[in-house]
Amino acid sequence: MRFTLALGAALTTAVAGTIAIPASAQIQQGDVLVRARAIMVAPNERSDAVTPGFPGSKLGVDDSFAPEVDFTYMLTDHLGTELILATTKHSVIGRGTIAALDKVASTWVLPPTLTLQYHFLPKGHVRPYLGAGVNYTIFYSAKASDSLVKAIGPTDVHLNDSFGYALQAGIDVDISKRLFVNLDVKYIDIDTTARLDTGAAVNRSRVHIDPIVAGVGIGIRL
Structure with missing residues (x-):
């Protein structure tokens, strides 16, 4: 996270110092801001053991990169609401007593997030913002890995959807009267229960994913 914030600050300074800006975008009430970002989703995960079958085990979640689109509507000159849309694919990694399995499962994650900024x-010309809001995360197309199937047999994987909060900090830097560069960092509260169904055996683990989502992109004021 420190690296992401430092990189964002450096990029902002570079952009602000090198781009000749003909006119400020001057956002105001009623404006719609559309941004396209490249994002990195970096989970800060922790989990309970996969029980009852695997005492001493843990589950981890790997990083993922993806495109993201968001829309901001300015309620006033200072207040805006932002809807963030993106989907990422993640591997679930075995740790502790199941570390030898390495990848346990994979899943797609759809976490639409609404913030008030x-x-x-x-x-x-340079417009920082802070935001807070809510997130609903949908897990879909979850699948057991080959290594898990070889170890315990055919297994169905299910992860419960999650509802939580989101915190946000970002900055827009003008390129022209309508275009701007955007840097954005979010913390999203995501908790789920992973369930592994192997025949009549059912194993569960509570997983706290809680990712940092860092993005850089281009925006336009409509």
């Missing part, structure tokens, strides 16, 4: 300098 405060834009500090709506008339400036």
Whole structure:
């Protein structure tokens, strides 16, 4: 996370110092801002053991990269609501007593997130903002890995959907009157229960994913 914030600060300084800006975008009430970002989803995961069959085990979740699109509607000059849409694929990694399995499963994650933002300098060339809101995460197309199937037999994998909060910090830097560069970092509260159904045997683990989502991209003021 420290690296991401440092990189964001460096990129912002570079953009602000090198781009000749003809006019400020000057966002205002009623504007719609559309951004396209490249994002990195970096889970800060922790989990309970996979019980009852695997005492001493843990589950981890790997990083993922994906495109993201978001839409902000300015309720006032300073307040906006943002809807974030993206989907990423993640591997679930075995740790502890099941570390030898390495990849246990894979799943796609769809985490639509709605935040309320405060834009500090709506008339400036460089416009920082903070946001907070809610997230609903949908897990779909979960699948057991080959290594898990070889170890315990054919297994169905299910992960419960999650509802939680989201925190956000970002900055827009003008390129022209309508275009701007965007840097954005979010923390999203995501908790799920993973269930492994192997014949009549059922194993479960509570997993806290809680990713940092860091993105950089281009936006346009409509």
